[in-house]
Amino acid sequence: MLEAMAGFDERDSTSSSRPVPAFHKAVGKSVKGLRVGIPTEYRAPGLPEDVLAMWEQGIAWLREAGCEVVDVSLPHTRYGLTSYYIIAPAECSSNLARYDGIRFGKRVDGASLDAVYEASRAAGFGPEVRSRILMGTYVLSAGYYDAYYLKAQKVRTLIRRDFEQAFENVDVLLTPTAPSAAFAQGENQNDPVQMYLNDIFTVPASLAGIPGLSVPVGLNGSGLPLGLQVLGRHFDEETVLSVGGALEAAAGFAHRPTLHAGAGA
């Protein structure tokens, strides 16, 4: 599917004109001799035992497959989540402006154009979207742009540089996908920060624009799935897929989810 979706699109100015490799051939390729980096900053305090154990297991599997495992440092990782939750809502506040009730989105009538906008957007968007639009509008506002949006973009550059430096010494990075097992539907609804924190390991790759892959590799004590994340160099999806293939083969993960886990399934 990735192979079909990837590649140049003349209607997307941000797409790359590089030729698309045969990604499916990368899966199953030997990973012998690859250097795998373990970012020390991802060993965050408070990381649950089961997540840590699964990570160690993944490291062991890759060693067995012939990889060399080394520690690497990504010093700006800790600013990743905050930067992401400035940049993404900023873009979201602008991208969603078209849902104003005139051409797109639910329309609620009002006495003036501004009243139509206010009522339509209040009624059409859910609470999480509204909160992101408000955050995004705030960080782009006069007087706050430099302190939030511009600074976040600078941090984003530093995060990308961290990865580029790391990839001078290693071929891929291996990390947990999330700092905890999946939470149940409806859980954490009233704690957005907890929700955002769950993205802490995946967001830096998005900011840096590097390829990442999450592989389900095992269950924790409560029977909930745990995943490992493989990150690679810009445009080096093939190595990421090879390493992901090796993990999948070693884990032999065949569990199927039951809906509403933990919430009285």
Place this chain on the structure above:
Amino acid sequence: MSYVIEGQTGQWEIVVGLEVHAQVVSHSKLFSGASTTFGGDPNTQVSLVDAAFPGMLPVINHACVAQAIRTGLGLNAQINLTSRFDRKNYFYADLPQGYQISQFEHPIVGTGTITIELANGETRSIGITRLHLEQDAGKLLHDQDPTKSFVDLNRAGVALMEIVSEPDIRAPEEAGAYLRKLRQILRYLGTCDGNMEEGSMRADVNVSVRKAGEPFRTRCEIKNVNSIRFVMQAIEAEAARQVEIWENGGTVDQETRLFDHTKGETRTMRSKEDAHDYRYFPDPDLLPLVLEQSWVDSLHAALPELPDAKRARFQQEYGITFYDAGVLVAEQAVADYYETVARGRDGKLAVSWVTGDLFAALNRTSTTIETSPVSAASLGKMLDLIADSTINGKIAKEVFEDMVETGEDPEASWNARACGR
């Protein structure tokens, strides 16, 4: 004598800067393939990108970029090889994206100059701060239904060049001369048709007043003035209003105003408190615009001769006055006509026929230089008949009138006249 306002507390000088929105001459829009032709039925020239359909992405139109570069070169301005598109966010019913794609921090063209000429023959140099590319908005139609307004998106996404002057203008006359000169350059370049009635060129006027030697005082911006005459009237009215406020001990508030040409006064459109916060940020859907110097050079090499250069050459080549040369180059078609008549002939005689008898005939017959009943070649031949003494000046006048009448060439008119006699 420069322009001053005589106040009760002494003389005031005016400070004016102009922001001109010039619609780019191009087949398709700035970021979509939809047509830009004026006067189409509502919403017949709209692509999915212009209508802001979710997921549609902008792709820059190469031809519009070339037009902006050519304009920059024509304004003796710096071309920035790297520029960037930003989003200007605001809500309005004629703006389906909810933002306008514009250039805020890094425009495609930097500083340049325009030389203007005043009625007394003096010239002045007016600085250009920048030129940037941006999208036009759609148009609201309020007169189609008693209770509803309609949106026409034909204009949405059409490329505009915003050309910003330095606050170098010191008189309404100078503002008029600046706009005429800018329009002339744009028309020579073929980058904007300069048609203010159709809205393809409109001006925002920044006005403040001060005593001689003072730093700038607070300015007001008069939005969307759509004729050169109204720009000059708006400046006079606004400057007089500000002088009165200052002299009565008040303070001019920075605000956006509109010019009401029927009343000859400006009124508040929105005050500073209601000013939009546009939340500019780089458009993540577009990469920075990076130009090859070689492309800029090739556009430069292919520029047409511009009015100032043509005027100087006419003076030198045809031995005509600065004034006459100015009249001839005001419109490119007139300059071309003149040059066909004058080439290899008496340039002074040619200018007196073109700006004298020909202009009078065009006026009388309600024709233009393009539809002139007498072609440049025919007028040239008539000058040959004068030169070889076939006809004298008095007969020439009669022959010329026949030519206007019949559209025939001068020999035919002269023969008809000679035979008839």
